Amino acid sequence: MELTTFWFVIIAVLWIGYFVLEGFDFGVGMLLKTVAKNQAERRAVLTTLGPVWDGNEVWLLVAGGATFAAFPEWYATLFSGFYLPLFLILIALIIRGVAFEYRSKYGDVNWRARWDNAIVAASFIPALLWGVAFANIVRGVPLEVRNGVIEYAGGFFNLLNPFGLLGGLVTVSVFLTHGAIFLALKTDGAIRERARVLASKIGLFAAIVTVIFLGITVTAFNEKTTTFGLAAIVATAWLAALGMNHKGREGYAFIFSSVALGFAVITLFTALYPHVMPSSLLESASLTISNASSTSYTLKVMTYVAVALTPLVLIYQGWTYWVFRKRISATQIPTPESGVLDSVQ
Amino acid sequence: MRHVTVDFDSVIENVREEWDYTNRRALMSNLDLARWQFAITTVYHFIFVPITIGLGFLVAGLQTAWVRTNNPKYLKATKFFGKLFLINFAMGVVTGIVQEFQFGMNWSSYSRFVGDIFGAPLAMEGLLAFFLESTFLGIWIFGWDRLPKKLHLASIWAAALGTIFSAYFILAANAWMQHPVGYVINEERGRAELTDIFEVLFQKTALATFIHTIPAAFFTGGAFMVGVSAWLLVKNREKLMATTTLKTGLVTVILSFLLITITGDWSSRVMTEQQPMKMAAAEALYDTTNRAPFSLFTIGTLDQSRTVFQIDIPGLLSFMSTGDVNGVVEGIKDLQTQYEERYGPGDYIPNVPLAYWGFRLMIGFGALATLFALLTLWRLRRGGIPKGRWFLPAMLSMPFLPILANSFGWIFTETARQPWTVFGLTKTTDGVSPTVGAASVLFTMAVFTLLYGILAVIEFKLMIRAIKVGPEVIDTSDFEVGIGGDATKKLTIAY
Numbered sequence: 001m002e003l004t005t006f007w008f009v010i011i012a013v014l015w016i017g018y019f020v021l022e023g024f025d026f027g028v029g030m031l032l033k034t035v036a037k038n039q040a041e042r043r044a045v046l047t048t049l050g051p052v053w054d055g056n057e058v059w060l061l062v063a064g065g066a067t068f069a070a071f072p073e074w075y076a077t078l079f080s081g082f083y084l085p086l087f088l089i090l091i092a093l094i095i096r097g098v099a100f101e102y103r104s105k106y107g108d109v110n111w112r113a114r115w116d117n118a119i120v121a122a123s124f125i126p127a128l129l130w131g132v133a134f135a136n137i138v139r140g141v142p143l144e145v146r147n148g149v150i151e152y153a154g155g156f157f158n159l160l161n162p163f164g165l166l167g168g169l170v171t172v173s174v175f176l177t178h179g180a181i182f183l184a185l186k187t188d189g190a191i192r193e194r195a196r197v198l199a200s201k202i203g204l205f206a207a208i209v210t211v212i213f214l215g216i217t218v219t220a221f222n223e224k225t226t227t228f229g230l231a232a233i234v235a236t237a238w239l240a241a242l243g244m245n246h247k248g249r250e251g252y253a254f255i256f257s258s259v260a261l262g263f264a265v266i267t268l269f270t271a272l273y274p275h276v277m278p279s280s281l282l283e284s285a286s287l288t289i290s291n292a293s294s295t296s297y298t299l300k301v302m303t304y305v306a307v308a309l310t311p312l313v314l315i316y317q318g319w320t321y322w323v324f325r326k327r328i329s330a331t332q333i334p335t336p337e338s339g340v341l342d343s344v345q
Numbered sequence: 346m347r348h349v350t351v352d353f354d355s356v357i358e359n360v361r362e363e364w365d366y367t368n369r370r371a372l373m374s375n376l377d378l379a380r381w382q383f384a385i386t387t388v389y390h391f392i393f394v395p396i397t398i399g400l401g402f403l404v405a406g407l408q409t410a411w412v413r414t415n416n417p418k419y420l421k422a423t424k425f426f427g428k429l430f431l432i433n434f435a436m437g438v439v440t441g442i443v444q445e446f447q448f449g450m451n452w453s454s455y456s457r458f459v460g461d462i463f464g465a466p467l468a469m470e471g472l473l474a475f476f477l478e479s480t481f482l483g484i485w486i487f488g489w490d491r492l493p494k495k496l497h498l499a500s501i502w503a504a505a506l507g508t509i510f511s512a513y514f515i516l517a518a519n520a521w522m523q524h525p526v527g528y529v530i531n532e533e534r535g536r537a538e539l540t541d542i543f544e545v546l547f548q549k550t551a552l553a554t555f556i557h558t559i560p561a562a563f564f565t566g567g568a569f570m571v572g573v574s575a576w577l578l579v580k581n582r583e584k585l586m587a588t589t590t591l592k593t594g595l596v597t598v599i600l601s602f603l604l605i606t607i608t609g610d611w612s613s614r615v616m617t618e619q620q621p622m623k624m625a626a627a628e629a630l631y632d633t634t635n636r637a638p639f640s641l642f643t644i645g646t647l648d649q650s651r652t653v654f655q656i657d658i659p660g661l662l663s664f665m666s667t668g669d670v671n672g673v674v675e676g677i678k679d680l681q682t683q684y685e686e687r688y689g690p691g692d693y694i695p696n697v698p699l700a701y702w703g704f705r706l707m708i709g710f711g712a713l714a715t716l717f718a719l720l721t722l723w724r725l726r727r728g729g730i731p732k733g734r735w736f737l738p739a740m741l742s743m744p745f746l747p748i749l750a751n752s753f754g755w756i757f758t759e760t761a762r763q764p765w766t767v768f769g770l771t772k773t774t775d776g777v778s779p780t781v782g783a784a785s786v787l788f789t790m791a792v793f794t795l796l797y798g799i800l801a802v803i804e805f806k807l808m809i810r811a812i813k814v815g816p817e818v819i820d821t822s823d824f825e826v827g828i829g830g831d832a833t834k835k836l837t838i839a840y
Contacts, residue, residue: 046840051483054438058479062471064445069468072460072536079449079456080778087789090446091796094439098800101435104840105807148535149457151780294461294539301542302465309472317480323491334835340428340817341810 003299004289007070008276010306012269014063016262019130020178021056023171023261025049027179029096029123030172033116035183035194040336042116043104044328048186051324053100055317057093069302073150073292074276077143081152082136085129085159096122107338127175128168132159135167135213138221138268143279143286150279150287163216170213173206174264178257181241185250188329196245199253203242211235214267222271230267234260376777378786379451382793384759386443388752389797393437395751398512398559399566400430401505403597405498407590412498417819418586425816426570426590431486432807436800438479443793445471451786455766455776462528462539463518466546470514478507490824490837512562513555520551522767523758524619530770537770550619553612560604561711561754565747567597568714573812575721575740578730583816592725598718605711610665617666617674620768622684622693623761625677626700628662632676637662647701688769695761703757710750714743 001009028049036042068075079086095118103115139161142154180199184192214231218224241256272278276292279285293299330336404427411419445467448456456463481503488497527544528537539545571594577587617624624630629647630637639661644654660670667674675683677694684693717739724731764772824837 043839047487047836050838050840051487053483054479055476055483057442058471058475061442061445061475062468064449065464065468065471067464068449068456068460069464072457072464075449075460075464076453076456076778079446080451080453080780083450083778083781083785083789086446086450087792090443091792093442094796094800097439098435098803100840101431102803102807105811146779149454151453153780294464298461298465298539298542301539302468305469305472313472313476313480317476320480320484323484323488328836332834332836333839334837341807341814343814 002289003296003303004293005274006303007066007293007299008269008273008289011063011067011070012265013310014059014066015269016265018056018059018063019171019265020258020261021052021059023127023175024179024182025053025056026123026127027175027177028183029119029179030127030176031179031183031195031198032119032123035180035191035198036330037190038330038336039112040330040333041191042112043333043336044187044330045183045191046100046103046119047328047333048183049100051320054097055320057097066302066306070294070299071276071287071289071292072294074287077150077152077277077287077292078137081141081143081154082133082159084156085133089126089129092122092125105339105341107342124172127172131168131171132164133167134171134268135164136161137277138217138271139163140221140278140280140286142281143277144281145285150277150285150291153281163213166209166213166216170206170209173202173209174261177203177206177241178254178261181245181250181253181257184245185254186327188327189331191330192327196248196250199245200242203238203245207235207238207242210238210264214264217268217271224270224273227267227271230263230270234263234267237263373783373787375781375783375786376774378783378790379777379781380773382451382786382790383447384756385790385794385797386440386447388755389801390437390440390444391751391755392748393433393440394512395558395562395565395747396433396569397430397437398505398508398562399564399597400426400433400569401501401508401566402563403566403570403593404430405501405505406593408498408501412494418589420819420821421583421586421816422590424819425586426573428811429569429573429808432804432811434482436804440797450789451778451781452776453778453780455771458536458771458776459521459767460536462521462525462537462545465539465542466514466518466521470511470518474507474509474511474514476507478504478511481507487838490834494824509559512559513551514546516554516558517546517548517551520548520554521545522765523554523616523762524548524550525767525770537767549615553608553615557605557608557612560601560608561747561751563597564601564605564711564714565751567594567601568718568747569744570594571598571718571721572740572743575730575736575743576812577815579737579740586816591721591730595718595722595725598715599722602711602715602718609708613665614668620762621675622677622680622695623700623758624662624666625675625680626695626697626761627704627757628674629697629701630662630674630676631678633673633679634676635663635673636660636671637666637674639665642705643701647697691764693764695763700757700761703753703760707750707754707757710746710753714746714750717743717746 028045032042032045036045064075064079067078099115099118099122103112103119106112136159141152142158143150144153145151146153177199180195180202183195184199187195214234218227218231237256237260241253241260244250244253244256274289275286276289277287279287294302404423407419407426408423410416411423448463481500484492485497485500485504488500491497492500525537526548527539527541529540530536531538545551570590574587574591574594577583578591613624628637628639629643631648636659638657638659641656641658663672663674664670666672677697681693685691721731721736721740730736762768764774766773766776
């Protein structure tokens with residue numbers, strides 16, 4: 001395999017990791033007020049994310065860093081081109097992270113209500129915008145050559161086309177379902193039951209929009225026949241996830257929804273290949289794995305690093321999930337109404 | 346880009362330049378705004394980073410002491426400073442995401458030029474450091490009742506190790522901007538390309554910066570611990586724990602300062618060799634001089650046109666730069682001529698007052714904190730904390746002094762490299778994203794600044810509150826649950 005292709009695969013793997021892991025984080029965040037009705041339940045829900053959300057978010061940072069290292073032209077064009085959506089994502093991720101850490105420090109109901117709203121909104125915005133961004137990348141955006149460099153020639157509103165918004169709807173509904181399945185797997189009692197029901201309902205809606213979205217992707221935006229097969233795997237895995245969820249087999253449901261998410265990313269990247277950002281204006285203004293890439297020396301160096309470290313990361317991150325594998329129920333939260341900073345001696 | 350037409354006579358030319366300059370200042374181009382945004386977000390991020398590194402290791406040390414001795418005061422200290430550490434860590438994490446993105450967002454031309462080299466340490470930082478830090482810190486925070494004592498202790502050490510790796514890679518990336526090595530320029534692609542990763546990662550500049558910055562982080566963490574512990578002692582609370590942590594903090598501050606001084610001296614020499622203009626700007630040394638003095642401070646203008654008052658230490662600048670009090674230090678004017686010969690016409694002089702004062706404030710704030718630490722340690726020798734009226738204000742200033750020193754140190758290092766982003770290779774004016782308009786940068790800068798301001802207030806209040814609440818009562822029998830957890834028992838830690 002060419003090194004550029006190998007790195008295209010690595011970038012895809014990083015996005016799979018990110019969408020599978022932070023995907024359920026976003027889903028849980030968006031559902032916070034819907035599945036959890038009182039303080040004990042809210043804190044139980046947030047505690048399922050507690051040990052893992054930060055590690056999950058690192059997949060994004062590494063995807064960004066790896067794109068910078070392996071495909072600097074892609075990094076530069078994408079990040080300066082999708083300026084406002086990425087900015088909104090950054091703002092949301094800042095607020096979300098702080099909200100997790102600070103929310104329960106005080107018992108004050110207004111303090112907590114504000115952070116809860118922040119968590120819901122700041123989980124929704126990135127969930128939506130990642131879908132919009134990826135749909136647009138696959139669809140092709142206005143790129144043109146300026147001073148010998150391929151630059152984004154559109155604006156913010158170019159991205160809000162029907163297909164882009166459909167992509168956003170897909171990620172929001174898929175992450176909601178994935179998050180609900182995760183919650184059904186990780187909690188007990190009323191939250192678990194509500195999450196299971198929600199996963200079924202939203203999951204069906206997600207199935208419909210995803211099929212439409214992938215259908216358009218494989219027919220309108222690429223000629224590869226393999227993408228049909230991949231899209232079929234996504235649909236099958238998704239239906240299996242919903243079936244397992246319906247039967248109350250939450251572990252399998254989560255595995256299948258993760259597989260569906262993973263293959264959805266694979267479908268998009270396969271459709272994209274060998275482009276990394278196709279131009280909707282002119283084929284010669286498209287960014288590909290060859291005109292966007294670093295030198296083969298840099299790719300070789302990074303290959304050694306990635307091959308040595310990625311398995312290690314998977315092992316210890318997997319171990320975290322093992323350490324915190326037990327369900328959490330609302331009854332386990334000590335003094336749910338009060339925060340550690342409430343009383344001064 | 347400044348266009349000067351030769352048809353104009355010099356008077357008109359000057360007027361035009363002056364007009365251009367005022368105009369640019371009034372309007373703030375996307376370049377100016379992107380620079381301000383980088384400065385604001387980076388200085389802000391770096392308030393939290395050194396505390397994370399320094400305090401992380403101190404907390405790991407305290408927990409080790411507890412595991413080894415079983416003395417409850419160490420456990421209490423671990424939990425208490427651990428809580429403060431986490432309030433700070435949250436801010437460091439979320440403001441760090443911006444750092445990874447903004448090279449591409451605001452500095453796309455820079456990213457295209459350096460990506461082949463600069464991206465590698467960033468990606469390595471993510472893979473090796475960020476995963477380690479975030480995963481094991483998650484385990485540490487929530488794992489008190491899930492892991493055997495020693496395994497749980499290992500998790501904070503793993504996270505602390507992650508912060509060190511992170512610092513190394515990002516400092517190596519920065520060192521490459523100060524002193525590019527291991528590259529060739531590909532004229533056709535218009536970019537720098539990597540030829541030797543080991544040279545980039547292990548060059549002298551990277552090592553010098555690393556061994557200067559890490560003790561500074563310990564210094565920051567130590568001073569934080571000193572301030573908090575001293576306050577508890579003044580309020581007559583937690584005497585047993587606070588005395589221990591006060592001493593730990595004081596010793597950390599003093600030892601770190603020694604290391605900072607030694608490595609700072611080495612750094613200045615490396616800097617003089619590689620970026621003489623920066624050293625000249627640090628002293629506002631306009632003319633090449635042997636036995637160059639180091640002025641402690643100046644009242645008047647720095648270009649000697651109107652010096653009202655100045656205290657000089659003869660030969661010190663020569664010693665700092667060359668290791669010899671009689672050494673020759675090149676002045677700004679000579680260097681400007683040299684650079685024009687080498688790099689073509691242009692202004693190669695950084696903002697001299699900023700460099701001069703940044704350098705002094707870095708040293709000054711650090712030295713002041715060390716002085717307070719020495720005085721306190723001296724009094725502790727006789728038992729009891731100092732009684733003087735200076736003590737409490739001095740101690741309350743302790744956590745802030747290193748933060749100021751760190752900030753001014755970086756402001757000096759980065760601004761005195763100007764006009765270059767990568768020294769000798771590419772200028773800041775050529776790095777900004779051509780497709781992002783001034784309005785977009787202004788908008789994002791305003792929102793970042795506003796959000797960062799609000800978060801600073803919230804964080805500060807939480808921190809103060811957490812200190813006032815003080816250490817909690819801990820029942821170690823809560824810790825005995827085991828891997829996986831127990832579905833019926835109350836959790837010891839919940840969000």
